[in-house]
Amino acid sequence: MFRSNLVPLLSKQVPLRLTRAMSSQFQLRVNPLTGNSEWIVIEENDPESPTPSNTSQTALLATTSYLDMLNDSPRNRAYRQAIDKTVTQPCRVLDIGAGTGLLSMMAARAMGPPSSTTCRMVTACESYLPMVKLMKKVLRLNDMENQIKLINKRSDELELGVDIDSRAQVLVSEILDSELLGEGLIPSLQHAHDMLLVESPETVPFRATTYGQLVESTYLWKLHDLRGNEAIACDGISLVPTGFEDVLGVKPQQYAFHCDAIANEVKLLSEPFKIFEFDFSRRPESGGETELSVKATNDGRVHAIISWWILQLDREGKIFYSTAPRWINLPANISHGDWCDHWKQCVWFVPGEGMSVKKDKEVFLHAVHTDISISYNIKSPESRNTSMHYGVTGRDFRLILPPERIAIYGDSEWRQTMFDAISNVLQGRVDPLCIVADDSVFLALLIAHLSKTSHVMSFFPGLQDKGVQYLQAVARANNFSVDRVEYIKKKKTELTVHDTHQKKVELLIGEPFYYGTDNMLPWQNLRFWNERTMLQSVLSEDALIMPCKAILKACALSIPDLWNSRCSLSKIEGFDHSVVNSTLGACGELPGEQEGPCLPYFIWQCGDVKKLSEAITVMEFDFSKPIMPSHGKTQVEFAEPGICHGFALWIDWVMDSDDSIVLCTGPDKRYWKQGVKLLAKPVEVGKSSSAVIEAWFDPSTGDMDVRHAFS
Template sequence: MVFCGRVNPITGSLDWVEEDENYDYHQEIARSSYADMLHDKDRNEKYYQGILAAVRRVKDRGEEAIVLDIGTGTGLLSMMALTAGADYCFAIEVFKPMAEAAAEIVKVNGFGDKIKVINKHSTEVTFGPDGDMTRRANILITELFDTELIGEGALPSYEHAQHNLMQERWEAVPHRATIYAQLVESRRLWSWNKLLPMQLDCRTIQPPPEMQSCPGAPSVCDVQLSQLSPSDFRPLSDILVVFRLDFSKQISSSAVSHIVSFTPLADGTAQVVLSWWDIDMDPEATITCSMKPGWLYPALQPVPWRDHWMQCVYFLPEEKKVTEGGETCLIAHQDDYCVWYNLTNPSAADTSYTDSPACHCGAHITWNRARFGELNDLCRMDKYKKALKEILTPSTVCLCVSDGSTLPMLAHSVGAAQVFTLESSSVAHQLMDKLLETNNLKETIHILQKSPDKVIAADLGDRKVTALIGEPFFTTSLLPWHNLRFWYSRTSLSENLASDCLVLPISASLYVLAVEFKDLWRIRSPCGNCEGFDISIMDKMIKKSLDFHESQEAEPHPLWEYPCRALSDPTKVITFDFQNKVPTEDMKAEGSLNLVRSGVCHGVVLWMSYQLTENISTSTGLLEVSDETGNCQWYPHGKQAVYFFSSLWNLGLDPTDSQTSVTYQLTFKPQLGDVRMSFIPQC
């Protein structure tokens, strides 16, 4: 066993946790997309068809079929190649625990003498009599792709392998890839990238100029575009072919730009590029695996579900007006790991390389995209505005405890006498300082870059705080209850609070709901037998990790992207009273979730709801349940916690049986700032 130091996201303290020395490896595998990929039947079938065709082409030339499989994972594609008639396979896997698993899997399936698993990065693999490979390959199989296609270093890996490990002529599976893009106008998507002007009662809060001109974060936003409503965006272009990569020819990882000329479909403001890719498994493009969003499929055609490959949202460096019928150029810049876009007039189109966008305003470093969306949610902010009007007066001394919050400006706008706000980092402090300066509020709203336990009376002008407010939101939070850091802050600040200090929110409540997922369950589903191969060792590795926290752990997921049905009624299990200090004793709850709908119960969702005042509340989880179908609508600006059942994947629960339920036991441990949990289906 080893001790690992971890910063507690609730208390802010450094905790030393005793863990198995291989725990992180097991976690890496358990939380990866291996199960999702192995259950992607469309992907598996297309790969096998492509491999079979490639082996035939090599055999038809009278050659031995020698395969190089880069990023073999479980060894599935290597075993497919041997089954398709290949003579030998070199399977490369850089992640040691996965390489060890692959070696055992190919041995169990009877391929141990024809598949050599090499535990190296592919660019470190050597060829020669004493090298890792004693023969050059003539079939190159890879699954090095991410949502952006090239984000996992596919291009350098291809370039090295083709130069150093392949014969002069080779077949590639996949054979080629095609990148598609569509230019759109979308307030919802744009609100993930920019802080938009916020209308208060008597003024408009404007973002700083450097934030308005900032190109944003360099990383792509990957999302399940199928879950966007058609009303969330307006197409300004047709679907455009941006560039293609032919993997049967020498690949270059050098930076390059691609210009695509098009005619806009309508007048509008270009803000966002939606993008996805297809891979053709054969030269004739008769075997194609597509990542296109669900709304591009014919009405009756099933849509393959994938979480390991989604779709891309790219933000333009700045908004640009386009005119229907006027020629416009979309420029895709590509280096060895990522893609980014610019929009320009044909006369100004330039294929010369430009650096990838990088944040220079600090906001995209401090806030993630969900946080931008949250700050720009007008309905949400209106609730806070109404709540603040109920508790603030011209004599109020107000202190805000939340990271990067606009609540101090709301508090000032409704008339608080003095407003202070705590910021946890220097970057957040600078960002808030710029925001206040832009709106001439530096003299009326005071920033304290201190932890709550370090605040003294002099910091507050020797006055007691009469209103403590928070959203609550903290950048360190991953799970819903991590924002209980507000409660710990309130406790640390007790000496600075007036005896009649009002606290907003008044309280928070933890809710639970038993659900049936349409697809998300696949990421934690046992692999067992996959396409005729025994992959059960993966189940053992995943179970070892999940069992470690079987009665404690849930994981965060943005459920607006993952449809599910409510099988029980939402149930409040624990309420946290912010008007009082954090207790010293554990808070426990136990009971049963009676199932009110039929279905397969894959797990339980947990979220927090905040009572801002007696009459105003806001949820960070379930927003609505359809009475007829049980379909759930989730809060779109954050992640909910999901507890997956690890051993009862296919448990059918019949609501006509009065015994059908899910029992729960939850314990909030104040010393750890953690929620321990156990959910057990009963039928």
């Protein structure tokens, strides 16, 4: 259900990186400036006064999608209606992945007024301790502590006769992600049907059906076909050389994506088609497959399969919830929901340049599901009986990068920017020693390509051995000897001139890009500044640092859909949730001086968005000096009237000392996430309005404290 930029994927049913110790748990997080893993303590007790461990928990929970989910009114209403129809008398109810306890409270209320008969008839299991703590608060606030039995376990850890007295007659659950299966829906249902539920139980939801559509989209094609896109570039670098088509690419999987944002860039090549159906009231199979014959509705090239699902919440088929893109004409009894970030559509990339189709001709789609994912294989009638493999062919490894990174590496403008910057700094340098501080395979190749006498040392902090294997594989195709690129396994703090062959480093560079940090805030890539500082002892006096500096930029936004998905909660279908606002990072109505967090988003995918001001500079970070605390303050003049919901913040990377080559990562650049600081309350502004933005950067944590004030 939610992704955090501090920890790996967490969910209500997917195993957590937690270890138990008496009355506390320890959870792994990553320090954004060092890349080092750290443990934070999650205490079992729940003191009201903030402590360091509580602060860490709050910061972590604010990055999840719980708040967005709880603000999804169509979802909440559909569940309430279905539970009211299903739970019409006292019965045993099991809630898997209870979260804040909303579904459990709905079920308890549906049984009628509290009595000795209905006491603790609802069992709620929730494995994630911070959510257990929040749920206890919510139950207490709504005077339902005695009606619901809360168990801090995964559902497959529950034991009949120990945790629950008897099998449940009704299952309520919301363990769904954008793909449907990624939160462990199938294994959770299997165990529940085997061990926890009566035969033929009632379930809410009752059924889920996945659908798909064939599309042509240049944008989606750029997110995965690096070979096809870099053919347009004229820099002589081959990230995917001929014969090495499988050496670098995206993972063959479905990617959650706000497809409405590219509605004008999509050519539909088929009608929607049904793929899989999952009946929650029956024990599901771990795997399944189907082959569909899909008729093309237009000439074109299939670049992707866009998929979504429709949830039938009641047995009779009267209550539905859909994640379909808005261009889909839904039946009259199913409506499109509001914009939300917790459930999106999914995109499956058709390999390479895609497959050409002709109108009215058939395309054969082979769909397979495991217990946690769905994948596809698309064939023309001519290749229907041939085997197609969408993965590695004949290689021991494959370098897997995020789709946006593939698109950046294939972007001619970005590549030209890097080419110009590196060419300039290498002029006049003989046998330069260069260090690539981050995970950029492109820059390592570019230096070796442009300077035949250079020696390149790469840290590859995230890619590690895979980065080296990749460079070794493509070195000859890029016309340089593999021994000119060296992988440094030492920590940056331990590096000496002995490790650099008694030479001082003349060029220290980065994009910056750190593998595995896709959900980090833009300024957390200032890790490059921290690493430059750690390498001070091996830098020559005239060493060139690239980028030379970073600029924190900002602009004012009207962004109502995102604001509404993150706003403070009051009552949800009659249940008070105000107690969770502070912990979940809501905007508006927080206690005292507390403000909501900055969170990372692709702003262009955030529904209705309008810029209300020009981009302004908040502060600069000079990489010629060691990392230090920084402060900036600037005034925002509004250029457009409207309702201001917050500010976008991003980093522009200045690649040269003349400030002539600048890499912008702002809202207009769709391959980078920006930070969003939402206001406590939206403010109506005119062209004469102004605001002040002030920011403080803490080099010990990598955090940026952003404040604002309206004139």
